[in-house]
Amino acid sequence: MAYDGLRIERLRQKVLDQDGFKARSDEGQLLWFRGWLNCAGASSHLLRRAEARAYQMEHSTPVIDEDELLVGKPCFRPLDPAEQAELRFDLDKLSPMLPQTDGQASHMAIDYEKLLRLGIEGLESEIADYRGRLDPDRPADIAKDQFYQSCLRVLEGLAAYADHYANYAGALAASSPEPRRSELLEIAAVCRRVPRRPAASFREALQAIHFVTFCLEGLYQYGRPDRYLLPYYEQDIRAGLITEDAAQELIDCLCILLNMFTGKGLAVGLMVGGRDAGGRDVCNSLTRLFLKSIGHTRLAYPGIGLCYTEDTPAELLDLSCRLLGQGYSHPALFNDATISRGLRGYGLPPEEACLYIHSTCVEITPIASSAVWVASPYINLVQILLEIMADQNTGVDTFTGLLSAWRNKLRGALRQEIRQQNLWQMERERHGGDPLVSCFVNDCLERGLDVDQGGARYNWIMPSFVGLANLADSLLAIRQLVYEQKKLSLGEFNQILAANFQNHEDLRQIILNQIPKYGNDLDSADDLVGLITGWIAEETDRLRTWRGSRVVPSLFCWIMHEHFGSRTGASPDGRTGGFPLGDGSGPAQGREHNGPTASVLSSTKWPHDRFIGGIAVNMKFSGRLFTDRSRVKMIALIRTFMDRGGFELQINVVDRATLLKAKEHPDEYRDLVVRVGGYSDYFVRLSPAMQDEVILRSEHGL
Helix, strand or coil: CCCHHHHHHHHHHHHHHHHCCCCHHHHHHHHHHHHHHHHHCCCHHHHHHHHHHHHHHHHHCCCCCCCCCCCCCCCCCCCHHHHHHHHHHHHHHHHHCCCCCCCCCCCCCHHHHHHHHCCCHHHHHHHHHHCCCCCCCCCHHHHHHHHHHHHHHHHHHHHHHHHHHHHHHHHHHHHCCCCCCHHHHHHHHHHHHHHCCCCCCCCHHHHHHHHHHHHCCCCCCCCCHHHHHHHHHHHHHHHHEEEEEHHHHHHHHHHHHHHHCCCCCCEEEEECECCCCCCCCCHHHHHHHHHHHHHHHHCCCCCCEEECCCCCHHHHHHHHHHHCCCCCCCCCCEEEHHHHHHHHHHCHHHHHHHHEEEECCCCEEECCCCCCCCCCCEEEHHHHHHHHHHHHHHCCCCCHHHHHHHHHHHHHHHHHHHHHHHHHHHHHHEEEEHHHHHHCCCHHHHHHHCCCCCCCCEECCCCEEEEEHHHHHHHHHHHHHHCCCCCCCCHHHHHHHHHCCCCHHHHHHHHHHHHCCCCCCCCHHHHHHEEEEHHHEEEEECCCCCCCEEEECCCCCCCCHHHHHHEEEEEECCCCCCCCCCCCCCCHHHHHHHHEHHHHHHHHHHHHHCCCCEECEEEEEECCCCCCCHHHHHHHHHHHEEEEECCCCEEEEEHHHHHHHHCCCCCHHHCCCCCCCCCCEEHHCCCCHHHHHHHHCCCEEC
8 A cells, every 4th residue: 555645634634623622522511421321220439430431432432534554533413402412511510519639630641551562351351350450359459349330441442442443434434435445445454453352453453442532531641652662663664564655644544533533722642752761762763654644744743753863864864854854843851861860769770761752742751651640730939939928028138038938939839739640649539540550550450549549550640830931030130130130129120120110211211231141151040049949949859749740840831831921920030021931941932042052051050850841941932934954954053952951942934024924824824833832733623812822932943
């Protein structure tokens, strides 16, 4: 089968023609509520949740669109009037009576190797073995048996759903002309085998991982497919069962499918490259095919991350920069050495520290073993400073005193937030449960515990701190204007901020243009960032979660820099009230005046490996000025960032004029994808404030 670029283009256009897919379908919600009501007599809350999920899968409508080679997505059919009334009742009356299960979920990658090796039938045998060891007279084993029964029930539902797809594909084939008839018959044959049985081919492996990922319902990532799919690919290539072009087309279909059920403003993805536990770079032929898919699909999802090592083949790094140079926002570039070192520092052995995933944006979680709560919560660093300034009783007479007051207030805010997260974890232990996910997460089956009951091997909570650059620049302005030059008092500065710099534009311009800023390789600014990040790491390390695990810091913001910015008044760095905060851990928008190299040097003067919760450094380069020579310089800049221990670098090559045109004529730029605050999204779907924030970022030449 030859690569069919027209097929991928048709599927791609279908995605663009949709105004953003919902994360869940009305039909799916309706069926879950029906399942919940139908099993009111379940012997435990966890088993009742499993029955509801199984019912949902067993009664969902399969959807197979023209051109698709891999299948599995929600049915977004309109509900009939009776169904609409039923769902309204469920949402308005029944839902408020259900136990609350707040807090984070998904944002991880399951054990795909186990799925492909065992299939559902193998997992069922493993669970049966665990159940056989239980003593029904031991009270603790009663709970384990309920968990195992729940796992078996959802696996039964999953197998039934795959059978529905097989039957539906067969029925479609009966009324379809060639060559679509043969494609549908192949889809039917594959769905009859996987995920019920172990995968026997590259195509079966792709179908199995997608089918289960889709049925998990959430922001689940594909993990490291260039590793776990490689044996199936090489086997089929040797046997002459597949060509590179056919494999590429299937990979492109897989990547497009993620766009069919990922809600607006969210993120899902995969990673390629990196080293194995023995320190060997693992890049291979599939690494290249997944990277090439970026140029074929040209969509927001999947967010593909390349795990950079010193031994990453030059050809793959050049391919990555070519893709970025063409204006695609992928791949993001992750420093394998820094991240693996950080994971080992948090207790992972080498064989696990090399297997991580960016859990939507840049949050790092261990593959196959995670119940980590990422970005939980977001904390506004600038607001803490503004509250100190507004407090008439603070009485900070020195800059050192101000820093001390800020740290104390940060400590209190962080502790309060983690208490809330722990309360949610406590309630999830009592009223939550996700047996389907638990089937594919170490060590849930071994322990007989659901992910919400602490069964996973790693249970960190990862708060993310937003506005680092704004905070540093604000402190620099206060130090110079209040404590060194004594041009105004802290109280007077606060009054100016409260008025949003009204009648003080001259002061704002002095702040913006004459006071040092983070991102310009200036030690006065960069040392302050190092001090702040060190304090954040120390404060998080003091705390523990409900499940007895670590609190691990992050410095990225998804869209929270806009959300916080819209509610945050003017800040001492010259930012006016309501404008987004800085978009990551790099410089604030438009403030790196000494070029990209200086920006990279500033962003890597402090250790990144403690911030495994994720660090995002965004850089924008002029698409108008980008050339082959620019690509060579970009590669050198990337190597500098990585050699200095940088965590992650995400690059946009797009010019201001294009962004302004897209804002004015959105219909002409539906597929313009940009990096936001750790993830990629369609520029024309961003809010006006977020669009302005992206436009304002410094545009570098190379």
